[in-house]
Amino acid sequence: MAQNTPSPDNSTYNEDSIRSLDWREHIRLRPGMYIGKLGDGSAQDDGIYVLVKEVVDNCIDEFVMGHGKRIEIKIEDHRVSIRDFGRGIPLGKVIDCVSKINTGAKYDSEAFKKSVGLNGVGTKAVNALSTHFSVKSTREGKSKVAEFHQGVLKNDLPIVDENAKNGTFVVFEPDNSIFKNYRFIPEYLEEQIWNYAFLNAGLTINYNGRNFFSNKGLYDLLMRKVNEESLRYPIIHLKGEDIEVAFSHTNDYGEDYYSFVNGQYTTQGGTHLAAFREAIVKTIRDFYGKSFDAADIRQSIAGAIAIKVQEPVFESQTKTKLGSQNISPDSDSPSVRHFINDFLRRELDNYLHKNPTVADAILKRILQSERERKEISGIKKIANERAKKASVHNKKLRDCRIHFDDNKGDEEVKRQTTIFITEGDSASGSLTKARNVQTQAVFSLRGKPLNCFNQTKKVVYENEEFNLLFHALNIEDGLDGLRFNRIVLATDADIDGMHIRLLMMTFFLHFFPDLVKKGHLHILETPLFRVRNKKETIYCYSEEEKQTATDKLGKQAEITRFKGLGEISPDEFGQFIDENMKLQPVILNKSTSISDLLTYYMGKNTRERQEFIIDNLKVEKDAVEDTNKIEVTVQGNLETA
Known part of the structure; x- marks a missing residue:
C-alpha cells in the first residue's frame, strides 16, 4: 500500500510560517504602505x-487649532529639524505619541475636526524609518x-524644568539603507513649504533662515505658479x-490645477478637483x-482649490487623492461634489455679473480656444487615424505591461512607470x-526632432514623430x-545629444507645460567614464569622479569615455x-517665464545667446583617445535641479 507523503507546500507552511510583526518591523518591512514610494529625492513625491x-502636518494642525503662529524648519544635508510653538505633546505621552501605532489626540474629532492626519501613523513612520529620531516637548516650563x-x-530622559516657549521639536535623519543615495532638492522643499504658507494665511514658516508667509492664500499661490504676463485677466479669488x-485663463496650452484638502496637497486630485473643473464649466455655460x-x-x-472636511477619506496613507465622501460624517450633509458646485454656481456667477470686463475676457479666451480646436480638427482626425493604425505596429515604441493610468494595480508600482525617449536604434x-x-518603455527618435518653438499645435498632429509620441503618452x-x-x-553625452534634449524639452514646455x-x-544621467582594473570597475559621472577613481585604481587603470548610449552594453545599462x-x-x-526661456534658447539667434555661448565656451582634451583632438562643449542647458 502506497504511503501518503505531504506535499512540499504543506510541509513548509506550518505554525512557524506565521509571524507577528511589531509596529516598527512592519513599517520598515513595508514602508510603501505608509509613505508611498521610497525614491532618492529626485521626484516631488x-x-x-x-x-x-508628516512632521510638519502636526505643526500645522496646532496652528489651525489656534496655537502657535510660527514653525521653524532647518534641513542640512540629511538632518531635518522641525519646531512648532503649539501646545507641545503632553509630557507623559511623548514616547507613546511617536512610537505606538494608533496613539494620538486626533481620534477626538472635537479637538481635531479638520486635521490632516487622523490615524496616528505619520510620526511613527518617520521614527521607524530614521537612523536618528529625537522628540522634545515643552509645556508650561517643563x-x-x-x-x-x-x-x-x-x-x-527625565522631565526637567526649562524656561522656554511651549511646542514640539523633532529632529530626524532618514535611514540611508532604506532611502538609497537620497538627497533633498531645495526647490521641492520650498514648494512644499510655500504650499503650507498659502493654505495657512497668517502663519510664518522659517526655512533655513528664510521666512515664508502669505496674506492672500490661493491668490498668492497662483501668482507664484504662473507668469503674471500670461494672465488673460486678474485672478478670480473666491472664499x-x-x-x-x-483661477484665471493664461496663454499656455493645457490645464494647470493645484488642489488641497485640510492643508494637504492632493497631487492626484480626487473628487474635489473633479467637482471644481465640472463646476467651472457648468457655471460659465449658464x-x-x-x-x-x-x-x-x-x-x-x-x-x-482648497477645502476643509471632517474626517477626510483619502485613497492611501500618503493622502494624495481624495475619495468620495460628504463634507462631514453626518449622512445628511452634502457631498463634496454638490458642496463645490453650489458654491461656484453662486459665487462665480455673482462675480461675473459684477465684473463684466473679466466676463468679456473669459468669453474671448473660450472663443479663441474654440477657433483653434476647429482649425486643427481635420488634421487631428487624420493624424489620430494614422496614429491608431501605427499603434498596432509602432516600431518607435517598446511598450511596458503596467501603466500609470491603469484602474487597478499597486499604486507604488504604477508610480515607477517610465518611458525613455532616446535617439537612434543603437x-x-x-x-x-x-x-x-x-x-x-522605450520610444526611439529618428535623429533630431523639429524645433517647435513658436509653432501652433497643428505641428503636434502634422509631425508624425510628435504625433506618435503624444499618443504613446496619452x-x-x-x-x-x-x-x-x-x-x-x-540622450547621448555629446553636442548632438544635448541639442536633441533641448528640442524635446521645447516640445513639452511649449505644448504640455503642465506635464x-x-x-x-x-x-537620465548615465556615466561619462568607466574606470576599471582587473579587480574593480567604477562608473563616473564627472571629470572629478574620474580623477578620484583613477587615483584609487592606479595609473594603469583602463579609462573608457562613453559618448553614446549605444556604446554601453545592455548588461551595464541595467x-x-x-x-x-x-x-x-x-x-x-x-x-522662469516659459516664453522668455524658449525665446532665449530656441528662438532666432539673439545677441544675448551669442554672447552667452562665447563667454561659456570650454575647451577639453579628449582623455579617451589621448590625442591632440580638441572637443568643444557648450556649457548651458535649460534649468534643471
Whole structure:
C-alpha cells in the first residue's frame, strides 16, 4: 500500500510560517504602505519629502487649532529639524505619541475636526524609518526628551524644568539603507513649504533662515505658479466657509490645477478637483447661456482649490487623492461634489455679473480656444487615424505591461512607470534589452526632432514623430490619462545629444507645460567614464569622479569615455536604469517665464545667446583617445535641479 507523503507546500507552511510583526518591523518591512514610494529625492513625491510632511502636518494642525503662529524648519544635508510653538505633546505621552501605532489626540474629532492626519501613523513612520529620531516637548516650563534609532528607544530622559516657549521639536535623519543615495532638492522643499504658507494665511514658516508667509492664500499661490504676463485677466479669488478657490485663463496650452484638502496637497486630485473643473464649466455655460465645449472652457486654465472636511477619506496613507465622501460624517450633509458646485454656481456667477470686463475676457479666451480646436480638427482626425493604425505596429515604441493610468494595480508600482525617449536604434536597442518590461518603455527618435518653438499645435498632429509620441503618452486630453509617471530624456553625452534634449524639452514646455510643472519630465544621467582594473570597475559621472577613481585604481587603470548610449552594453545599462537610477528632474522656478526661456534658447539667434555661448565656451582634451583632438562643449542647458 502506497504511503501518503505531504506535499512540499504543506510541509513548509506550518505554525512557524506565521509571524507577528511589531509596529516598527512592519513599517520598515513595508514602508510603501505608509509613505508611498521610497525614491532618492529626485521626484516631488519621494518618501523623504513625505517624512518632512508628516512632521510638519502636526505643526500645522496646532496652528489651525489656534496655537502657535510660527514653525521653524532647518534641513542640512540629511538632518531635518522641525519646531512648532503649539501646545507641545503632553509630557507623559511623548514616547507613546511617536512610537505606538494608533496613539494620538486626533481620534477626538472635537479637538481635531479638520486635521490632516487622523490615524496616528505619520510620526511613527518617520521614527521607524530614521537612523536618528529625537522628540522634545515643552509645556508650561517643563520639557521631556526621547531619542530613538530606527524606531527603537535609546534614551528616555527625565522631565526637567526649562524656561522656554511651549511646542514640539523633532529632529530626524532618514535611514540611508532604506532611502538609497537620497538627497533633498531645495526647490521641492520650498514648494512644499510655500504650499503650507498659502493654505495657512497668517502663519510664518522659517526655512533655513528664510521666512515664508502669505496674506492672500490661493491668490498668492497662483501668482507664484504662473507668469503674471500670461494672465488673460486678474485672478478670480473666491472664499467661503471651508472652501477657497482661485483661477484665471493664461496663454499656455493645457490645464494647470493645484488642489488641497485640510492643508494637504492632493497631487492626484480626487473628487474635489473633479467637482471644481465640472463646476467651472457648468457655471460659465449658464452665465453665457451657451453650451460651449468643456475643453474650450477649460483650455489654458490655471486654478487652485482648497477645502476643509471632517474626517477626510483619502485613497492611501500618503493622502494624495481624495475619495468620495460628504463634507462631514453626518449622512445628511452634502457631498463634496454638490458642496463645490453650489458654491461656484453662486459665487462665480455673482462675480461675473459684477465684473463684466473679466466676463468679456473669459468669453474671448473660450472663443479663441474654440477657433483653434476647429482649425486643427481635420488634421487631428487624420493624424489620430494614422496614429491608431501605427499603434498596432509602432516600431518607435517598446511598450511596458503596467501603466500609470491603469484602474487597478499597486499604486507604488504604477508610480515607477517610465518611458525613455532616446535617439537612434543603437541607444534604444541597449535600453530595450536592459529595461524592466513591466514598468519601463522605450520610444526611439529618428535623429533630431523639429524645433517647435513658436509653432501652433497643428505641428503636434502634422509631425508624425510628435504625433506618435503624444499618443504613446496619452496626453491629448490632458494628464488624466498619462500612461507613464516619469518621462525620461535619455540622450547621448555629446553636442548632438544635448541639442536633441533641448528640442524635446521645447516640445513639452511649449505644448504640455503642465506635464513639466507636475514633475513628470526628467533627464537620465548615465556615466561619462568607466574606470576599471582587473579587480574593480567604477562608473563616473564627472571629470572629478574620474580623477578620484583613477587615483584609487592606479595609473594603469583602463579609462573608457562613453559618448553614446549605444556604446554601453545592455548588461551595464541595467545598472543605470534600475530602482537607483540617477534622474535630474526638470524644474521651473518662480522667476522662469516659459516664453522668455524658449525665446532665449530656441528662438532666432539673439545677441544675448551669442554672447552667452562665447563667454561659456570650454575647451577639453579628449582623455579617451589621448590625442591632440580638441572637443568643444557648450556649457548651458535649460534649468534643471
